[in-house]
Amino acid sequence: MGPSPFIIVAIDGGAASGKSSSSRILAEQFNLLHVDTGSFYRHLTAELLRRRVPPTDAGALELTLAALEFSTQIDGRSARMLVDGAPAGDDIRSQDVNSMVSHYAAVPAVRAALLAYQRGQREVAQQHNLRGLVMEGRDIGSVIFPDATFRFFLHADPLERAKRRAAEGQTDSITERDRLDSSRKASPLTCPQGAIDIDSTSLTLDQVVAKMAALIAPALTA
Numbered sequence: 001m002g003p004s005p006f007i008i009v010a011i012d013g014g015a016a017s018g019k020s021s022s023s024r025i026l027a028e029q030f031n032l033l034h035v036d037t038g039s040f041y042r043h044l045t046a047e048l049l050r051r052r053v054p055p056t057d058a059g060a061l062e063l064t065l066a067a068l069e070f071s072t073q074i075d076g077r078s079a080r081m082l083v084d085g086a087p088a089g090d091d092i093r094s095q096d097v098n099s100m101v102s103h104y105a106a107v108p109a110v111r112a113a114l115l116a117y118q119r120g121q122r123e124v125a126q127q128h129n130l131r132g133l134v135m136e137g138r139d140i141g142s143v144i145f146p147d148a149t150f151r152f153f154l155h156a157d158p159l160e161r162a163k164r165r166a167a168e169g170q171t172d173s174i175t176e177r178d179r180l181d182s183s184r185k186a187s188p189l190t191c192p193q194g195a196i197d198i199d200s201t202s203l204t205l206d207q208v209v210a211k212m213a214a215l216i217a218p219a220l221t222a
């Protein structure tokens, strides 16, 4: 038996569809790097809001994005994006960021600024001797890693998702974010062809993870 292969697990889905919790558990279970790309878009949004660069000002956005430097800090098994050396603050989960992030994420220049950085997480995982990475977002299986070993797409009823966010004590306009994320031209939220579609509405987190883990485990012992 040769060395176990390096695997990439892509998990896409709408807001509060269970991506973060399931990816975090899978990362622990299989020794993978956990990469939450939503936190990257949130961090960049908080930075652009701080610098008062609106998503509609293409010129200022281009100049600002070109000057920002992205690097990675590993926290346990999670990748944290640093912008000009600084980690994200708690404000990335604020109402301001919740309401603006999808507007910035719809701008092609913003997506382009994060593209190579996100793909570079493969090397970060390899450098840390992890067995692979699990990356969650909206366009991971369609754009970032279309050749991922596994591509999952999580669905859940909007009412159930709103309940999950409320249980976390968060006010989040998930329906509006999903509408913007699904209707944008640049890398819209969509279940890519060939991805494994899981409806988590009436499943517990453990059941969702078990479905994914049952597919992943054999690939790591192959």
Ligand code: C5P
Binding pocket: 014, 015, 016, 037, 038, 039, 041, 042, 101, 102, 103, 105, 106, 136, 137, 138, 139, 140, 177, 178, 181
């Ligand atoms: O995953 P989370 O809900 O934290 O993502 C915040 C926002 O970041 C999404 O609503 C979306 O606008 C954007 N996003 C994206 N592409 C990704 C991840 C997140 O456009 N791969």
